Amino acid sequence: xxxxxxxxxxxxxxxxxxxxxxxxxxxxxxxxxxxxxxxxxxxxxxxxxxxxxxxxxxxxxxxxxxxxxxxxxxxxxxxxxxxxxxxxxxxxxxxxxxxxxxxxxxxxxxxxxxxxxxxxxxxxxxxxxxxxxxxxxxxxxxxxxxxxxxxxxxxxxxxxxxxxxxxxxxxxxxxxxxxxxxxxxxxxxxxxxxxxxxxxxxxxxxxxxxxxx
Numbered sequence: 001x002x003x004x005x006x007x008x009x010x011x012x013x014x015x016x017x018x019x020x021x022x023x024x025x026x027x028x029x030x031x032x033x034x035x036x037x038x039x040x041x042x043x044x045x046x047x048x049x050x051x052x053x054x055x056x057x058x059x060x061x062x063x064x065x066x067x068x069x070x071x072x073x074x075x076x077x078x079x080x081x082x083x084x085x086x087x088x089x090x091x092x093x094x095x096x097x098x099x100x101x102x103x104x105x106x107x108x109x110x111x112x113x114x115x116x117x118x119x120x121x122x123x124x125x126x127x128x129x130x131x132x133x134x135x136x137x138x139x140x141x142x143x144x145x146x147x148x149x150x151x152x153x154x155x156x157x158x159x160x161x162x163x164x165x166x167x168x169x170x171x172x173x174x175x176x177x178x179x180x181x182x183x184x185x186x187x188x189x190x191x192x193x194x195x196x197x198x199x200x201x202x203x204x205x206x207x208x209x210x211x212x213x
C-alpha cells in the first residue's frame with residue numbers, strides 16, 4: 001500500500017520511512033478536520049507538523065514536497081476515503097485527547113501536546129456527512145460582474161482568476177465591506193477558497209474575501 005501511494009520502492013529495513021508516512025497520513029487528516037471545524041485555514045502547530053513531516057519524507061525518498069502533497073490530495077479527494085481517514089484519525093488520537101492531549105511517541109518521533117490539542121474531537125463531526133476543504137490565497141484578482149454590484153442586500157459573487165473558471169458565491173469578512181467593492185469591476189485581495197466534496201472530488205464552492213488591496 002505504501003509503495004503504491006508514493007510510487008517508490010521502500011526496503012523492509014526502512015522502518016523510519018514507514019513511520020513518517022504513517023504520521024503524515026494521520027496528521028494530514030487531523031489538519032483537514034481542524035480546517036473543517038474552524039471553517040478556515042490556520043497556520044498552527046498541526047499544520048507545521050505536517051509540513052515538517054513532508055519535508056522529512058521528501059529528503060528520504062527523493063520525491064518533491066509538491067509531489068507528496070499531490071498524492072495526498074488525490075488519495076483523499078473523494079467522500080469515501082475522506083470519511084475513512086476521519087474515522088482513523090479520531091480513533092488514533094482519542095486516547096491522548098481523553099488524557100488532556102498527552103504527547104504521543106512514534107518510534108523516535110515525539111508529537112508534543114500543543115499539536116494534539118489542536119485536533120478536534122470526534123463529536124464535532126458525528127452528524128456531518130461531508131467535509132469541506134479550505135485554501136488561503138493572497139493577491140487574487142476577483143472579477144465582479146455588473147449584476148453582483150447591485151446585490152448589496154442579497155450577497156456577492158466573483159470569479160477568482162486562476163483558481164476557478166465560474167462565478168462563486170462570495171462572503172465579505174470583516175474588515176472588508178461592500179464599500180471596498182462598490183463600482184469596481186475587479187479587485188485584488190486575500191481570500192479563503194472553500195471546496196465542497198462531490199462524487200467526483202473537490203470543487204470550488206465559495207469565496208471568503210478577507211482583505212482588499
